[in-house]
Amino acid sequence: MVNEVTLAEAKSMLDAAESKAEEMDLKMNLAVTNSEGNLLAFRRMDGAKLVAANIAQNKAYTAAAVKKPTHDLKEGAEPGGDVYGLNTTDNGRVVVFGGGFPVERDGDVVGAIGASGADVSEDMEISKAGLDAFQ
Amino acid sequence: MVNEVTLAEAKSMLDAAESKAEEMDLKMNLAVTNSEGNLLAFRRMDGAKLVAANIAQNKAYTAAAVKKPTHDLKEGAEPGGDVYGLNTTDNGRVVVFGGGFPVERDGDVVGAIGASGADVSEDMEISKAGLDAFQ
Amino acid sequence: MVNEVTLAEAKSMLDAAESKAEEMDLKMNLAVTNSEGNLLAFRRMDGAKLVAANIAQNKAYTAAAVKKPTHDLKEGAEPGGDVYGLNTTDNGRVVVFGGGFPVERDGDVVGAIGASGADVSEDMEISKAGLDAFQ
Amino acid sequence: MVNEVTLAEAKSMLDAAESKAEEMDLKMNLAVTNSEGNLLAFRRMDGAKLVAANIAQNKAYTAAAVKKPTHDLKEGAEPGGDVYGLNTTDNGRVVVFGGGFPVERDGDVVGAIGASGADVSEDMEISKAGLDAFQ
Numbered sequence: 359m360v361n362e363v364t365l366a367e368a369k370s371m372l373d374a375a376e377s378k379a380e381e382m383d384l385k386m387n388l389a390v391t392n393s394e395g396n397l398l399a400f401r402r403m404d405g406a407k408l409v410a411a412n413i414a415q416n417k418a419y420t421a422a423a424v425k426k427p428t429h430d431l432k433e434g435a436e437p438g439g440d441v442y443g444l445n446t447t448d449n450g451r452v453v454v455f456g457g458g459f460p461v462e463r464d465g466d467v468v469g470a471i472g473a474s475g476a477d478v479s480e481d482m483e484i485s486k487a488g489l490d491a492f493q
Numbered sequence: 494m495v496n497e498v499t500l501a502e503a504k505s506m507l508d509a510a511e512s513k514a515e516e517m518d519l520k521m522n523l524a525v526t527n528s529e530g531n532l533l534a535f536r537r538m539d540g541a542k543l544v545a546a547n548i549a550q551n552k553a554y555t556a557a558a559v560k561k562p563t564h565d566l567k568e569g570a571e572p573g574g575d576v577y578g579l580n581t582t583d584n585g586r587v588v589v590f591g592g593g594f595p596v597e598r599d600g601d602v603v604g605a606i607g608a609s610g611a612d613v614s615e616d617m618e619i620s621k622a623g624l625d626a627f628q
Numbered sequence: 629m630v631n632e633v634t635l636a637e638a639k640s641m642l643d644a645a646e647s648k649a650e651e652m653d654l655k656m657n658l659a660v661t662n663s664e665g666n667l668l669a670f671r672r673m674d675g676a677k678l679v680a681a682n683i684a685q686n687k688a689y690t691a692a693a694v695k696k697p698t699h700d701l702k703e704g705a706e707p708g709g710d711v712y713g714l715n716t717t718d719n720g721r722v723v724v725f726g727g728g729f730p731v732e733r734d735g736d737v738v739g740a741i742g743a744s745g746a747d748v749s750e751d752m753e754i755s756k757a758g759l760d761a762f763q
Numbered sequence: 764m765v766n767e768v769t770l771a772e773a774k775s776m777l778d779a780a781e782s783k784a785e786e787m788d789l790k791m792n793l794a795v796t797n798s799e800g801n802l803l804a805f806r807r808m809d810g811a812k813l814v815a816a817n818i819a820q821n822k823a824y825t826a827a828a829v830k831k832p833t834h835d836l837k838e839g840a841e842p843g844g845d846v847y848g849l850n851t852t853d854n855g856r857v858v859v860f861g862g863g864f865p866v867e868r869d870g871d872v873v874g875a876i877g878a879s880g881a882d883v884s885e886d887m888e889i890s891k892a893g894l895d896a897f898q
Binding site for chain 1: 590
């Protein structure tokens with residue numbers, strides 16, 4: 359587990375995502391996992407939706423487990439897509455809409471971040487702000 | 494359960510599938526179950542996606558449990574299909590995209606193989622290479 | 629849900645617990661829930677045991693859900709106790725050894741904290757350090 | 764995930780454990796996980812008990828997640844023990860009898876092995892044979 363996201367890095371990412379959410383006046387759930395999808399850090403902002411607590415964690419899980427941003431999975435998982443039904447695999451942990459990003463270092467996926475609580479485009483923007491704080 | 498896939502046969506199938514994956518430069522999860530869908534052998538190649546570990550096992554489970562290749566289930570499970578929602582039955586274990594094949598001997602399903610980690614067509618090709626090693 | 633632990637308060641509690649763990653040279657999982665047992669904040673320190681990630685969260689869940697410190701549940705849950713088997717209820721989320729404390733304000737339980745990763749007495753000391761930061 | 768058990772190493776461990784089981788005329792389930800408890804390789808020997816398929820995987824999971832051999836957990840988890848009820852935490856994945864060992868390299872836990880199917884002392888002997896093949 360050398361090269362993994364550290365807790366200090368996870369906190370920095372969550373700080374940046376939380377600041378972005380406050381700036382946008384949104385109440386978010388924010389999660390960071392390691393490369394094997396296990397939770398490293400989590401925050402539920404005051405008043406944030408309960409459903410998004412699970413979704414934020416699973417967006418991060420998905421981005422780590424698939425090694426892709428979650429919005430890349432949408433088209434294939436929809437009716438007519440190559441992997442229709444992807445979202446119901448893996449015990450329902452696979453989220454196929456935006457807001458989860460893998461975190462890479464030296465070309466390796468070393469963790470992931472997920473944000474949930476607002477519109478998908480807002481979730482993506484906030485999650486990306488967290489990701490940018492890592493890079 | 495006479496006539497079931499043996500562990501020796503399962504290993505041969507996984508060896509063939511793994512060789513095919515290496516030849517194609519892909520990192521796969523590979524699984525073989527018996528006719529009752531219970532896992533006989535599993536391998537996660539170095540660097541293979543975590544999500545595909547569950548999916549490979551459930552592709553093999555599905556092929557054994559339905560007695561059909563998983564890609565045969567896609568059309569019926571999509572909106573408008575006869576069994577729309579099939580993928581959310583059986584505790585979410587039913588995978589409805591390609592990469593799982595039943596293994597038959599003397600006309601009986603005696604096990605199944607599943608591969609996951611790449612595009613569906615690649616998953617199918619690698620799973621089929623494992624199946625061919627049995628027959 | 630007025631009067632609940634806020635995210636700012638949860639962070640302060642986790643900061644205090646994390647500092648205590650560093651001082652004791654221990655690698656911990658630390659969790660804070662609201663009064664309904666839902667996760668508000670979580671941290672897994674670098675190198676902390678995976679099993680303790682789940683246990684820390686469920687210690688906090690239990691303390692909120694039972695409105696008692698988790699170590700108070702041990703005697704009753706053991707063979708011969710009044711509520712033998714308590715730990716296998718509620719989908720296995722009830723932890724009956726020490727390290728979880730309810731967080732109270734004005735006589736009401738407004739959340740809970742849980743720590744896991746070391747010996748029970750150490751888990752309790754670290755969780756208590758987090759609790760003290762609230763009060 | 765540098766420094767993790769590789770698939771080649773996992774196969775060598777399972778080969779050694781399987782040879783030991785054949786020598787002892789026992790039918791075993793054998794599993795290797797990475798350091799985060801996710802399955803890398805699995806084998807169910809012909810005629811091995813179904814229940815032991817799950818137990819072997821969870822012994823390996825436990826040894827990775829707790830960073831200790833599973834037999835070390837027995838005393839504490841029993842009635843009167845410090846962590847009575849440990850085995851019902853973490854979604855019931857924690858096994859507290861022998862047969863699971865962490866795999867270490869350079870002082871770090873980089874994976875785990877689990878064996879199940881016979882008496883505990885036999886499970887431990889077979890699992891240990893697999894572990895020895897790594898070291």
